[in-house]
Amino acid sequence: ETGVTQTPRHLVMGMTNKKSLKCEQHLGHNAMYWYKQSAKKPLELMFVYNFKEQTENNSVPSRFSPECPNSSHLFLHLHTLQPEDSALYLCASSQEDRKSNYEQYFGPGTRLTVT
C-alpha cells in the first residue's frame, strides 16, 4: 500500500472552499489516474495522465482540475464543489506496457465530504 500514497486521508470542505488532493507514486510508473467512488456505485474514471500528458478527461465538471507536474505526482484541485461530490477519491498508477498487464495500483483514497 505504500507504493501509492494520498493526502489528506479525510477532508471536509464547504461549497465555497478551495482545496487540493495529492497523490504520489513510488513505483516508477508512467501513468496516473484519478477515480471517484460513490457509495454502491462502480469506480468512475475521472482523469488519466500518461508521461505527464492528460490523455483522458471523462466528462468531469470543471470544478475538478487535475495537475500532473511529473510522472510521480498528481494533484486534484477542488473549488466550488457540490454536496453530491462527496465520495472516496482514489488515485492509481500503472506502467503502460503489455508485460505489466497494465496493472493499476491504488492508493488508500481521500474521503471527501462537501457540506
Next chain:
Amino acid sequence: KNQVEQSPQSLIILEGKNCTLQCNYTVSPFSNLRWYKQDTGRGPVSLTIMTFSENTKSNGRYTATLDADTKQSSLHITASQLSDSASYICVVSDLDSSYKLIFGSGTRLLVRP
C-alpha cells in the same frame, strides 16, 4: 455497452465457510479480467488477473475462474477468515483501451465469527 455485473450485492457467511462470488460481463473485445479486494476506507488491491486463455487462477485461499465463452467469472473463497470481510470488485478491460477498466459495483462480504 460495456458492462460488468456482480452478484450477490452482499453476502454474510460464518468464519470457516466457503463462498463464491459471481461476475458477468459484456465487454468486447475482451482483454483481461481482474478481481480486486477493497477493505473499508482503503484502495482496491489486486487478487488475480486472467487473460482470455486462462480458465482458473489461484492466490492462496482465493480461486478465480473464467469462462470467456459465456463471459462469466467467479471468485471462490475457501475457509473464510474474519479478515476476508471486504468488498470484492470484478474489473474487465478491453483490447481497444488498455487503461480504461470497467468496474463492477462489487460484492460486500461480511464474515462473522
